[in-house]
Each structure stands twice: as structure tokens, then as C-alpha cells.
Amino acid sequence: MATLLEVKGLETKFFTHEGVVHAVTDVSYKLDEGETLGIVGESGSGKSVSVLSLIRLIPQPPGKITGGEVWFDGRDLLKVSDEEIRQVRGNRIAMIFQDPMTSLNPVLTIGQQITEALELHLGMDKRQARARAVELLEMVGIPDAATRLDDYPHQFSGGMRQRVMIAMGLSCNPQILIADEPTTALDVTIQAQIIDLVKELREKVGMAIIWITHDLGVVAGLANRVIVMYGGRIVEEARVHDLYHRPYHPYTLGLLHSVPRLDAAHTGRLIPIDGLPPDLIDMPPGCPFAPRCTFKIERCDVENPPLEYVSSTRRVACWRWEEMAARQDGGFRG
Amino acid sequence: MAETLLEVKDLKMYFPVTRGIVIQRKVADVKAVDGVSFTIKRGETLGLVGESGCGKSTTGRAILQLYRPTAGSVKFDGKELTTMKGEELRRQRRRMQMIFQDPYASLNPRMTVGSIIAEPLEIHKISSGKEKQERVQELLRLVGLNPYFAQRYPHEFSGGQRQRIGIARALAVNPDFIVCDEPISALDVSIQAQIVNLLQDLQQELKLTYLFIAHDLSMVRHISDRVAVMYLGKIVELTDYKTLYDEPKHPYTQALLSAVPIPDPAIEEKRQRIILQGDVPSPLNPPAGCRFHTRCPRVMDVCRHVEPEWKNVGTADREHWVACHLYD
Ligand SMILES: Nc1ncnc2c1ncn2[C@@H]1O[C@H](COP(=O)(O)OP(=O)(O)OP(=O)(O)O)[C@@H](O)[C@H]1O
Numbered sequence: 198m199a200t201l202l203e204v205k206g207l208e209t210k211f212f213t214h215e216g217v218v219h220a221v222t223d224v225s226y227k228l229d230e231g232e233t234l235g236i237v238g239e240s241g242s243g244k245s246v247s248v249l250s251l252i253r254l255i256p257q258p259p260g261k262i263t264g265g266e267v268w269f270d271g272r273d274l275l276k277v278s279d280e281e282i283r284q285v286r287g288n289r290i291a292m293i294f295q296d297p298m299t300s301l302n303p304v305l306t307i308g309q310q311i312t313e314a315l316e317l318h319l320g321m322d323k324r325q326a327r328a329r330a331v332e333l334l335e336m337v338g339i340p341d342a343a344t345r346l347d348d349y350p351h352q353f354s355g356g357m358r359q360r361v362m363i364a365m366g367l368s369c370n371p372q373i374l375i376a377d378e379p380t381t382a383l384d385v386t387i388q389a390q391i392i393d394l395v396k397e398l399r400e401k402v403g404m405a406i407i408w409i410t411h412d413l414g415v416v417a418g419l420a421n422r423v424i425v426m427y428g429g430r431i432v433e434e435a436r437v438h439d440l441y442h443r444p445y446h447p448y449t450l451g452l453l454h455s456v457p458r459l460d461a462a463h464t465g466r467l468i469p470i471d472g473l474p475p476d477l478i479d480m481p482p483g484c485p486f487a488p489r490c491t492f493k494i495e496r497c498d499v500e501n502p503p504l505e506y507v508s509s510t511r512r513v514a515c516w517r518w519e520e521m522a523a524r525q526d527g528g529f530r531g
Numbered sequence: 532m533a534e535t536l537l538e539v540k541d542l543k544m545y546f547p548v549t550r551g552i553v554i555q556r557k558v559a560d561v562k563a564v565d566g567v568s569f570t571i572k573r574g575e576t577l578g579l580v581g582e583s584g585c586g587k588s589t590t591g592r593a594i595l596q597l598y599r600p601t602a603g604s605v606k607f608d609g610k611e612l613t614t615m616k617g618e619e620l621r622r623q624r625r626r627m628q629m630i631f632q633d634p635y636a637s638l639n640p641r642m643t644v645g646s647i648i649a650e651p652l653e654i655h656k657i658s659s660g661k662e663k664q665e666r667v668q669e670l671l672r673l674v675g676l677n678p679y680f681a682q683r684y685p686h687e688f689s690g691g692q693r694q695r696i697g698i699a700r701a702l703a704v705n706p707d708f709i710v711c712d713e714p715i716s717a718l719d720v721s722i723q724a725q726i727v728n729l730l731q732d733l734q735q736e737l738k739l740t741y742l743f744i745a746h747d748l749s750m751v752r753h754i755s756d757r758v759a760v761m762y763l764g765k766i767v768e769l770t771d772y773k774t775l776y777d778e779p780k781h782p783y784t785q786a787l788l789s790a791v792p793i794p795d796p797a798i799e800e801k802r803q804r805i806i807l808q809g810d811v812p813s814p815l816n817p818p819a820g821c822r823f824h825t826r827c828p829r830v831m832d833v834c835r836h837v838e839p840e841w842k843n844v845g846t847a848d849r850e851h852w853v854a855c856h857l858y859d
């Protein structure tokens with residue numbers, strides 16, 4: 198598959214009163230055509246900032262993209278003009294957020310908001326745009342689409358608003374859909390509806406997806422590849438089966454052990470990850486996970502392990518990844 | 532078998548919807564909880580799950596008499612709470628506490644952690660002075676926090692630590708029964724396990740009884756002895772955690788279970804989901820007959836008109852309660 202997007206050495210900081218927040222540090226990855234990439238990590242690990250940086254939606258100040266390149270369509274999105282990046286956003290790269298209410302305008306009808314984008318980006322006239330808007334709402338499963346077009350956002354339920362956001366995101370046939378925890382605020386039965394819808398649209402439209410979540414369950418059934426973030430960095434990347442069945446990074450392993458599974462035996466106790474996530478203002482010099490890691494050695498406190506390819510499809514940032522791999526792979530490697 | 536600590540019978544909690552500015556006129560009722568019955572044994576954890584707005588928190592609050600129920604009975608340790616008043620009610624309330632979802636909103640930001648935890652001790656005139664200070668230190672240690680944190684303010688703590696402070700406060704008065712209202716929903720995955728383990732340890736150590744409210748079914752299954760599934764103000768199914776997950780009877784429970792993602796791609800690939808159509812109807816005007824009939828994949832004609840009976844379809848020693856016409 199051809200590479201659609203390539204992020205190289207991305208670095209974003211926030212300059213606040215408390216100090217410099219190292220929100221995203223040295224983040225590099227590729228996204229292939231038609232692929233779904235999951236990004237998982239806990240609150241504050243830099244998931245949102247890393248994707249907002251791609252399309253330059255970082256509030257500036259206090260934020261600043263301080264390094265890196267984002268290659269898309271033969272150009273570096275961090276270097277193109279403001280006008281060019283506006284064309285890319287909402288046209289070639291669409292984004293949906295956790296809380297659709299913040300991205301929908303409460304005083305405009307749903308119809309006005311969808312048709313505006315169609316007229317602006319695709320040059321449709323009013324009638325064409327309206328007809329297409331009805332089509333889009335029908336596509337995302339909103340009943341009575343033609344009438345609902347004249348409703349305001351508050352007249353829709355949370356799940357329906359998220360459907361509207363997806364319809365708007367897809368209205369200009371984007372090549373990439375970035376979804377930032379779009380189901381986190383929804384009930385599980387509604388989450389299942391939305392994921393089902395996205396899978397169906399992915400088949401039909403063939404766009405690539407970056408899906409951000411803190412729920413390891415959600416991307417297990419959706420992503421081809423998963424990136425795990427911790428403390429603003431990527432600590433592991435692998436194909437979905439490898440990541441869940443043979444995690445190499447102690448943090449990934451810890452995350453998988455700390456959640457109860459619906460299908461597992463009632464095991465008595467969970468195995469938590471002790472301690473707290475790192476303070477991104479005062480980053481320790483070594484591995485960001487070291488203070489909480491049960492596999493820590495002395496070196497981890499002083500030297501941050503680089504994110505390295507350990508096979509053609511896997512990357513991991515851990516000094517002890519070989520031992521981890523040996524344990525996980527049942528001794529085949531070790 | 533352990534004795535019953537809490538017995539809830541046909542509990543209803545309606546909130547009036549009013550119109551008019553000068554003269555408020557009641558125009559309708561939000562039937563937030565509309566006739567639920569269950570018991571909790573001493574030392575047991577009963578899980579209560581269901582989607583947003585189905586009435587879980589309201590059930591918890593009506594049990595604790597934070598809301599006075601519209602109808603029904605709540606017996607705690609053999610005593611009827613719904614008719615109890617004044618000093619007598621206050622004494623019973625001391626034995627029942629609540630832990631909230633939002634560790635940010637539920638702690639007063641202008642009070643030190645020490646005074647937050649000590650407050651219930653003062654309200655119930657349990658201890659004061661040095662004795663009170665010692666109790667606060669003891670409580671902080673009990674929930675895994677450093678006793679010297681007593682001098683600090685809530686904003687200096689992480690979500691998980693604030694939740695521990697909330698738990699310490701609830702434990703201050705030595706309660707028998709705690710309503711845990713989504714105590715971990717606002718926390719990071721890696722921290723959730725810490726708090727759940729703490730709640731389980733405290734239950735063992737202090738012989739606590741829990742009503743554990745959540746919408747994360749995997750977590751509820753993990754922590755509960757029995758689980759009740761709620762939909763639009765009613766409990767539709769109740770049985771032990773194992774039976775509920777192995778042999779769910781109500782189509783809503785089946786859909787809910789099938790919607791929970793499992794962190795295993797091999798399993799997810801093969802899973803057949805039951806995708807429910809549409810949204811939950813409004814509790815202002817719930818559907819006639821079975822409330823789930825508008826979304827039920829197995830709806831029959833009778834479901835639209837007749838409310839299903841709440842009955843035990845299991846055995847006497849393995850009770851399995853369900854309200855569904857499929858089991859008439
Ligand atoms: N506008 C801002 N000003 C200052 N700091 C910010 C700002 N936006 C984000 N940050 C900081 O950047 C870091 C990364 O935040 P980000 O929103 O990317 O996390 P996340 O992984 O998306 O978390 P969540 O799961 O909570 O959404 C955090 O420490 C956050 O506090």
C-alpha cells in the first residue's frame with residue numbers, strides 16, 4: 198500500500214505560566230492508503246495534540262509546533278500557507294471530536310452547517326448542496342433526513358450529533374478521517390452503532406482513518422495497526438494482533454492487564470500500574486515510564502530508550518524489549 | 532447465607548416538570564425510577580448497570596433518602612427509611628454513604644483535605660480535637676495516601692488521589708453500606724484498577740456492603756456478586772454475575788453485552804454484534820407495554836401493550852429475575 202501521510206519528528210510544546218509543557222516529543226509514523234491506525238494512551242499522553250498538530254489546529258499561543266515534518270500529497274503541511282492548510286482541512290483531511298457540540302454551531306441548523314461546507318469546498322449551488330446533505334444524513338442513518346435538516350444541534354441526541362459530524366466529515370470525500378475519541382461520551386450501544394457505521398463507510402468510501410481512544414477494546418476490532426503513546430511519545434507500534442497478543446513494552450502489557458475483560462474468568466484482582474503518569478513540564482531524563490515500570494533497570498532512569506524498529510512491522514522504545522519479547526513469544530526469540 | 536441488609540420494594544422516584552413563572556403548574560413527571568425491587572445482603576456487592584439517564588444515580592439517591600421517594604419501600608437493616616424523619620433518619624444515614632463519579636466536583640476546593648475528611652465526623656458529632664485529627668490520619672493511610680496530605684488542597688491531587696480522598700471521607704463515619712456511583716468512570720485506565728482494588732480491600736477489611744453503579748459492564752462484572760440491568764427506570768434483569776454474562780435472558784442485556792468491546796482482535800473479528808436501532812426514549816413519556824419494545828430485536832405484539840411481569844425464571848438457590856414476555 199502506498200503511504201498517504203508521513204509524520205517525521207513532530208514536536209509540540211505549550212508555553213504556560215507553570216512552565217513548558219512537552220506535549221508531543223519526536224513523534225514519527227506513516228499512514229497507508231485505506232488503513233486504519235489506532236492511537237491509544239491515557240489522558241494527557243499527547244494523543245489529541247499530536248493529531249491537531251498535523252492540520253495545524255494548535256492554539257497559538259500558548260502552543261507551538263517546534264519541530265518536525267508532515268508529508269501529505271507531496272508537501273509538508275507544516276510549511277504550506279494558511280490558505281492551503283484550510284483547503285486540506287475539512288476537504289482532504291476531516292476530523293471528528295469527542296464532543297460534537299463543541300464543533301457544531303448551536304445557532305445554525307444542521308442543514309446550514311453541512312451545505313456551507315459543500316458550497317465552500319465543492320462549489321455546489323444551494324439546491325445541489327441541500328440534496329447532497331440529505332444524502333449524507335441518510336448515509337449515516339438519520340431517519341427523516343430531509344426534515345431533520347432544519348433542526349438545530351440541541352434537538353439531536355449525542356449519538357445523532359456524532360452521526361452528523363461524521364456526515365460533515367465525509368461530505369467532501371476526504372482521504373483521511375481523524376477521529377478523536379468520537380465515542381467516548383456515548384453509551385456502549387450507541388458506540389456500537391457508530392463503530393458499525395464507520396466500518397461500513399470505510400468499506401464504501403475507502404478512506405484511511407486515524408482513531409484515537411483510551412479504550413483498548415475499541416481499536417481491537419477496528420484498527421489494522423496501533424500506536425501506544427505515553428508521556429508525549431510513542432512507546433510502541435505494532436500490527437493489531439501483535440500488540441494485543443504479544444506486547445513488547447511494559448506499559449502496553451500493564452494496560453492490558455489492568456482492565457477486566459468481559460470474556461475472561463472472574464480472576465479476583467486486577468493488576469494496576471502503580472504511580473501516576475509523568476508531569477509533562479518536568480520530564481525525567483530517562484524513560485518516561487521508568488518510575489512506574491516493574492521491569493526497570495538503572496539505565497532506564499538516566500537514558501531514554503529510542504523508538505526502534507525491532508522487526509519490519511514493529512517499533513518499541515524499551516531497553517529491555519528483547520527480554521520482553523522472549524517472554525511474550527514463548528522463548529522463540531530468546 | 533448472609534442476612535439481608537437492604538430491601539428495596541417497588542421504589543418510584545418521579546420528578547415533576549413544571550411550567551409557568553408565577554404560578555408553577557405541574558405538567559408531567561419524569562419517571563426516573565419507576566418501580567424497582569431488589570435486595571442486597573450484608574457484605575455483598577450488587578452491580579447496577581444501564582445506559583445514561585436510565586435512573587441509576589436516582590435509585591442510589593432515593594435509597595439514601597437524599598431524594599424522598601415518590602412511592603415504595605426502602606428497608607435498611609430491617610427499618611423502613613421512607614417514613615423516617617429527623618434525628619432517627621440522621622442516625623441511619625450515618626451508616627450509609629456515597630462515593631461520587633466526579634472526584635473534581637465532589638470535593639470543596641477551598642477546604643483542606645483534612646477538613647473535607649473530618650467534616651462528617653463533626654456533622655455527626657463523632658469526634659473532635661486531637662481524636663479527630665488522628666482519625667483523619669488513620670483514614671488517609673487506609674486509602675493509601677500519605678497522612679501529611681491532610682494540610683493540602685484538592686487541586687494539588689490527581690484524579691485517582693482525589694477519588695481516594697472521597698473514599699476516605701465516606702469511610703469516616705464507619706458506614707455499613709456505600710453507594711459507589713461510577714467511582715472510576717472519570718479516571719484513567721491504569722488508575723481505575725488501583726481504585727477498584729482499594730474498594731475490594733476495604734470491603735474485606737471493614738465488612739462493607741456496596742451498591743456499585745457503572746456503565747462499564749466489564750468492570751461491574753469484575754466487582755459484583757450479582758448484577759441488575761436497568762433500562763428507562765426499570766430493572767429488566769437481575770442475577771449472579773456469572774449467570775448474567777453466561778446466559779443473559781433479556782434482549783436488552785444481550786445487546787448491552789454484545790456491544791462491549793473486548794481488547795482482543797482475534798475475538799473482535801469473529802464477534803457478531805446485536806446493533807440496537809435508535810436511541811433510548813424519553814422518561815417523560817416512556818413507551819407503553821415493555822419499555823424496551825421500540826428497540827427490541829425480538830419484539831412481539833404483546834410487548835407493545837402489556838408490561839412484562841418481574842419474575843424468577845431461575846431456581847430457588849440460583850435466582851434469575853427477568854421482566855420479558857419471551858419467558859411468559
Ligand atoms: N491549550 C493548552 N495549553 C496548555 N497545555 C495544553 C493545551 N492543550 C494541551 N495541553 C497539554 O498537552 C498535553 C497533551 O494533551 P493532549 O490533549 O494531547 O492529551 P490526550 O492524550 O489527548 O488526553 P485526553 O485523553 O485527556 O484527551 C497535556 O499535558 C495537556 O495538559
Ligand SMILES: Nc1ncnc2c1ncn2[C@@H]1O[C@H](COP(=O)(O)OP(=O)(O)OP(=O)(O)O)[C@@H](O)[C@H]1O
Pocket residue numbers: 546561562563581582583584585586587588589590746814
Ligand atoms: N433532580 C432531577 N430533576 C429532574 N429530573 C431528573 C433529576 N435527576 C435526574 N433526573 C432525570 O431522571 C432520569 C434518570 O437520571 P439519573 O441521573 O438517575 O440517570 P443515570 O442512570 O444515573 O445516568 P448517567 O449514567 O448519565 O449518570 C434522567 O432522565 C434525568 O434527566
Ligand SMILES: [Mg+2]
Pocket residue numbers: 244245246377
Ligand atoms: Mg484528547
Ligand SMILES: [Mg+2]
Pocket residue numbers: 587588589712
Ligand atoms: Mg448517574
